[in-house]
Amino acid sequence: MIKDESIEKIIDESQQGSALAMTGNEKNTRKLYIESYGCQMNFSDSEIVASILANEGFNTTQDLAEADLVLVNTCSIREKAEQTVRKRLEKFNAVKKTNPGMKVGVLGCMAERLKSKFLEEEKIVDMVVGPDAYKDLPNLIQEIDEGRNAVNVILSKDETYGDVAPVRLNSNGVTAFVSITRGCDNMCTFCVVPFTRGRERSRDPQSILEEVNDLWERGFKEVTLLGQNVDSYLWYGGGLKKDYDKASEMQKATSVNFAKLLELVAQAQPKMRIRFSTSNPQDMTLDVIESMAKYDNICKYIHLPVQSGSNRILKAMNRLHTREEYFELIDNIRRIIPDCAISQDMITGFPTETEEDHQDTLSLMEYVKYDFGFMFAYSERPGTLAERKMEDDVPEETKKRRLREIIDLQQKHGLYRTQQHVGKVEEVLIEGPSKKSDAHWMGRNSQNTVVVFPKENFQIGDFVDVKINKCTSATLIGEAVGYSKNN
Ligand code: SAM
Numbered sequence: 001m002i003k004d005e006s007i008e009k010i011i012d013e014s015q016q017g018s019a020l021a022m023t024g025n026e027k028n029t030r031k032l033y034i035e036s037y038g039c040q041m042n043f044s045d046s047e048i049v050a051s052i053l054a055n056e057g058f059n060t061t062q063d064l065a066e067a068d069l070v071l072v073n074t075c076s077i078r079e080k081a082e083q084t085v086r087k088r089l090e091k092f093n094a095v096k097k098t099n100p101g102m103k104v105g106v107l108g109c110m111a112e113r114l115k116s117k118f119l120e121e122e123k124i125v126d127m128v129v130g131p132d133a134y135k136d137l138p139n140l141i142q143e144i145d146e147g148r149n150a151v152n153v154i155l156s157k158d159e160t161y162g163d164v165a166p167v168r169l170n171s172n173g174v175t176a177f178v179s180i181t182r183g184c185d186n187m188c189t190f191c192v193v194p195f196t197r198g199r200e201r202s203r204d205p206q207s208i209l210e211e212v213n214d215l216w217e218r219g220f221k222e223v224t225l226l227g228q229n230v231d232s233y234l235w236y237g238g239g240l241k242k243d244y245d246k247a248s249e250m251q252k253a254t255s256v257n258f259a260k261l262l263e264l265v266a267q268a269q270p271k272m273r274i275r276f277s278t279s280n281p282q283d284m285t286l287d288v289i290e291s292m293a294k295y296d297n298i299c300k301y302i303h304l305p306v307q308s309g310s311n312r313i314l315k316a317m318n319r320l321h322t323r324e325e326y327f328e329l330i331d332n333i334r335r336i337i338p339d340c341a342i343s344q345d346m347i348t349g350f351p352t353e354t355e356e357d358h359q360d361t362l363s364l365m366e367y368v369k370y371d372f373g374f375m376f377a378y379s380e381r382p383g384t385l386a387e388r389k390m391e392d393d394v395p396e397e398t399k400k401r402r403l404r405e406i407i408d409l410q411q412k413h414g415l416y417r418t419q420q421h422v423g424k425v426e427e428v429l430i431e432g433p434s435k436k437s438d439a440h441w442m443g444r445n446s447q448n449t450v451v452v453f454p455k456e457n458f459q460i461g462d463f464v465d466v467k468i469n470k471c472t473s474a475t476l477i478g479e480a481v482g483y484s485k486n487n
Contacts (some may be wrong), residue, residue: 015036015043015170016036016037016038016084017035017036017037017084017088018035018036018170019033019034019035019060019061019062019064020034020035020036020043020046020047020050020060020169020170021060021061021062021169021170024059024060025054025059027057028054028057028058028059029057030056030057030058030059030068030069031058031059031060031061031066031067031068031069032050032053032058032059032060032061032067032068032069032070032071033060033061033062033063033064033067033069033070033071034046034049034050034060034070034071034072034073034169035070035071035072035073035088036072036073037072037073037074037075037081037084037085037108038073038074038075038077038081038108038109039075039077040177040224040226040277041179041197041226041227041228042073042074042075042108042109043073043169043177044166044177044178044179044226045073045107045108045131045134045161045179046071046073046107046169047166047167047168047169047177048134048161048164048166049071049073049107049134049137050166050167050169051164051165051166051167052134052135052137052138052164053069053137053141054167055138056137056138056141060169064092064095065095065098065099067099067102068101068102068103069102069103069104069105069141070092070095070102070103070104070105071104071105071106071107072085072088072089072092072104072105072106072107073107073108074106074107074108074109074110074111075108075109075110076109076110076112076113076192076196076381077109077191077192077193077379077381078376078379078381079379079380079381080379081110082110085106085110086122089104089106089122089124089125092104092124093124096124103126103127103141103144103145104124104125104126104127105125105126105127105128105129105140105144106118106122106125106127106128106129107129107130107131107134108130108131108196109131109192109193109196109197110196111128111129111130111131111153112130112131112153112155112195112196112197113192113195113196113382113383114128115128115130115151115153116128116151116153119149119151125149126144126149126150127140127141127143127144127149127150127151128150128151128152128153129150129151129152129153130152130153130154130155130196131155131182131196131197131198132154132155132156132159132182132197132198133152133153133154133156134161135159135161135164136152140152155183155197155198155199156198156201157199157201157239157240158201158238158239158240159182159201160179160181160182160201160202160203160204160207161179161182161203162203162204162207162208163207165211165214166211172431172432172460173218173219173220173460173461174219174220174221174222174429174430174431174432174460174461175220175221175222175223175224175429175431176215176220176222176223176224177223177224177226178208178211178212178215178223178224178225178226179203179225179226179227180202180203180208180225180226180227180230180233180261180276181200181201181202181203181227181228181229181230181232181233182197182198182200182201182203182227183197183198183199183200183201183228184197184200184228184229185199185200185229185232185241185242186228186229186280186282186318186320187318187385188307188317188318188319189316189317189318189384189385189386189389189390190307190317190347190350190378190381190384190386191381191384192381192382192383192384193228195383195384197228199240199241199242200228200229200232200240200241200242201238201239201240201241202233202234202235202241203235204235204238205235205256205261205264208225208261208265209264209265209268212265212268212269212272213268213269215272216269216271216272219461220272221271221272221273221429221461221463222272222273222274222275222429223265223272223273223274223275224275224276224277225261225262225265225274225275225276225277226276226277227276227277227278228278229278229279229280229283230258230276230277230278230279231258231279231280231283231284231285231288232258232280232283233256233257233258233261234255234256234257234258235255235256235261236251236252236254236255236256237251237254237255257287258288259285259287259288259290259291260291262274262276262288262291262292262295262298263291263294263295266291266294266295266297266298267295269297270295270297271297271486272297273297273299273429273446274295274297274298274299275299275301275448277303278303278305278345279302279303279304279305280305281304281305281306281319281321281325281326281329282319282320282321284302284304284329286332286336289332289333289336289337290336292336292337292340293336293337297486299446299447299448300337300339300340300341300446300447301340301341301342301343301371301446301447301448302333302340302341302342302343303342303343303344303345304329304330304342304343304344305344305345305346305374306319306326306344306345306346306364307319307345307346307347307350308346308347308350308353308357308360308361309323309357309360309361309362309363309364309365310323310353310356310357310358310360310361311323311360312352312357313350313352313353313357313360316350316351316352316386316390317347317350317386318385323360323364326364327364327367330342330367330368339446339447340447341371341372341417341447341448341449342368342370342371343370343371343372343373343374343448344365344368344370344372344373344374344375344410345373345374345375345376346361346365346373346374346375346376346406347375347376347377347378348361348375348376348377348378348399348402348403348406349377349378349394349398349399349402349403350378350386350394351378351386351390351391351392351393351394352390352393352394353378353394353402358402358405361402361406362405362406362409365406365409365410365413366409369413369416369417370410370413370414370417371413371414371417371418371447371448371449372410372414372448372474373406373407373410373413373414375403375406375407375410376403377396377399377400377402377403378392378394378399380392411473412473414473414474415471415472415473417449418449418471418472418473418474418475418476419471421445421447421449421468421471421476422468422469422470422471422476423468424467424468425465425466425467425468425481426445426446426451426465426466426468426476426478427445427446427463427464427465427466427484427486428443428444428445428451428453428463428464428465428466428484429443429444429461429462429463430442430443430458430459430460430461430462430463430464431443431444431460432460433455434452436452437452439454439455440452440453440454440455441453441454441455441458441460441464443464443466445466445476449474449475449476450474450475450476451466451468451475451476451477451478452475452476452477452478453466453477453478453479453480454479454480456480458480458483462483462487463483463484463486463487464480464482464483464484464487465480465481465482465483465484466478466479466480466481467479467480467481
């Protein structure tokens with residue numbers, strides 16, 4: 001996958017595994033060290049966990065040596081993600097030798113996938129907690145305090161943590177994530193998420209609006225609405241998406257879909273930037289694109305994973321759309337929002353993928369010319385339909401070569417896209433100092449492209465109009481011409 005500042009919104013490689021910390025409460029006496037891996041949902045979940053534990057007497061620390069409780073929020077999406085976590089557990093084991101009172105808990109998707117097997121395989125683990133069981137943490141911690149191992153991996157039909165106000169960990173005070181759905185019902189054959197995060201359920205729009213309003217009050221300027229498949233958001237009073245058919249006429253009449261939710265959020269805070277991730281092509285409808293076009297504060301950027309350009313592979317992946325339907329969606333986006341940026345996720349070497357299928361992926365990319373991309377070699381995941389029914393038959397070297405080819409093409413398209421911004425004046429929200437130069441700010445334009453420019457007297461959180469002078473394949477370089485009208 002391409003690593004640069006522009007992709008960090010979704011999977012921040014530099015943040016993977018970093019210890020997250022928040023301002024402490026003086027009364028709290030115990031120390032929590034929490035590390036997160038994987039998707040933004042996990043980072044967002046860690047904020048919920050820290051919030052629950054703040055009420056249980058824990059302040060966060062970034063110093064592993066002084067921790068009373070170490071939690072690692074894990075990812076199962078690819079085998080490599082799991083290997084990284086196992087290596088970290090070895091490190092925790094070494095620390096535990098000098099601090100035997102320290103307890104270790106595994107949270108998230110790997111906890112859900114391996115359940116109590118974790119306690120047998122990784123002897124240092126004291127506690128295993130799945131993504132829907134964080135409210136049970138106070139009880140589970142009491143168990144481990146009393147010397148027993150503790151496990152809760154029960155998946156829920158209605159847990160959305162809508163009533164937990166997350167604390168913001170390692171926050172820049174400007175951008176925040178707000179989760180709107182949990183779980184996923186799509187059953188893509190390669191994907192472990194439906195098994196680790198359970199069935200899809202949506203959060204009460206009222207609690208989403210309260211969280212967004214609270215963030216605005218606290219000075220935040222941008223929110224990203226998070227879900228595995230945001231377009232599938234549907235609130236009809238609670239319950240699983242799959243049970244919507246059983247809802248009453250009244251519930252159906254007052255239900256809120258994703259297009260409506262976007263409008264509610266955009267109207268509630270007209271000066272706040274609204275982003276969302278992830279969109280699934282099979283569920284993205286025209287009314288979502290129209291809502292985006294209608295409100296200036298909804299950013300003009302769609303992360304629209306396609307995974308493959310071949311109809312045969314899309315079918316084998318159980319992605320419920322064709323290449324042609326995807327093109328139609330892209331054409332509609334470009335027609336309704338001409339300046340909309342689009343990014344992809346792609347998997348190379350899915351079982352049975354031929355050179356012809358791979359060429360279809362390259363030609364699909366050529367058609368769309370994505371602004372960004374997140375590209376992966378297929379990794380077989382235990383329990384998925386692909387693992388049960390298909391042989392992982394594309395040789396590793398072939399997967400890697402195809403991956404290289406799509407990454408190279410993406411880089412070319414990235415440059416083509418960034419070049420379209422040169423010479424324009426674009427609104428940028430300042431997020432912090434540039435990683436490469438302390439004399440420059442780093443922020444993003446509406447299309448989610450990173451923009452770097454001299455600091456002058458501007459501050460973090462300012463909306464600034466920036467004249468774009470030059471670019472790389474992922475970054476725009478410019479100079480401020482003044483505050484934007486949104487400031
Ligand atoms: N829910 C989103 C969707 O359906 O498009 C994203 C799910 S996942 C957290 C993020 C990305 O990881 C996927 O879009 C896919 O490209 C990649 N991924 C998922 N399972 C994979 C696997 N078994 N091997 C390689 N990449 C995988």
